[in-house]
Amino acid sequence: MAGLTTRGTKGPPTRWNGGKSLYDEMEHMLSKLWEEGQEAWFGGRHIPSLDIEETESAMEVKVDLPGLKAEEIEIQLNGNMLTVSGHRRAEKEEKGKKTHYMERKFGSFSRTVSLPSPVEEDEVAAEYHDGVLHITLPKPEAAKGKKINVKG
Template sequence: MFREFLPSLRKQSLVTKRPASIADMMEEFWREPFGSFPSFPLLKDQGYPTLDISEADSQIIVKAELPGLEPNDVEITVDDDMLSIKGEKKFEEEEKKDNYHRIERSYGSFHRTVLLPCAVKSDEVKAKFDKGVLTITMAKSEKEKGRKIMIES
């Protein structure tokens, strides 16, 4: 009986942005078990989407996993040394005849802001979306490239 109502309960909790049932609270606990404990700052800082940030001589590359999204579902902004990625993953209406035991895919809006290793040229940012991976390439600002300093003896 409960399995029949799970998709509608999940949808209701997304609309109201709060748990609609004890099942939602349990699901949230299993998704982020230490989220309410301030003594676990490393676990609490994990965000969505997960990011890989790498640096080369002249550019910074950020890769974000965004499965199930389309490029028009995501907004990217860059301001000096801050990168923001935000968007929304919409709930797909499930067929009533399906007999769900569990729904683990997450839905809803997300917003992730990270500090980049250095300032970048915001007018030279390029983004590519391929197979659920968003790749953002940013050219370093001239003032941040640095120069080699000779040591006098």
């Protein structure tokens, strides 16, 4: 961008120094396009963020679900497919209150992921606190691996 020049109505070309503002404007337009694209693609539904971590003995999944109660969350495990779903209720409108901006999503949500390792279905445990769902999925003995000592 440093070598870009602009031609005024009179005189020689002058150096254009609006690169930062152009960059900021492009960033704003692209992020807005991305957000609107996600709205169109996912139909305005809430897609919760999650992390999957693996230890020697278990798969650990954390799902951000702020504002829900534990009884509003459903977890299903089918083979290595884990589904977290639920419903976030819309707040009741108050008379005399006008909403100017609303980003929080309400309604049903569902998130399905493929787990990278087999798990013991009967030993899965889940806890929900501070808006984060923690799911612990223990691995079967065969999936934990075995350390083999090398003799020399």
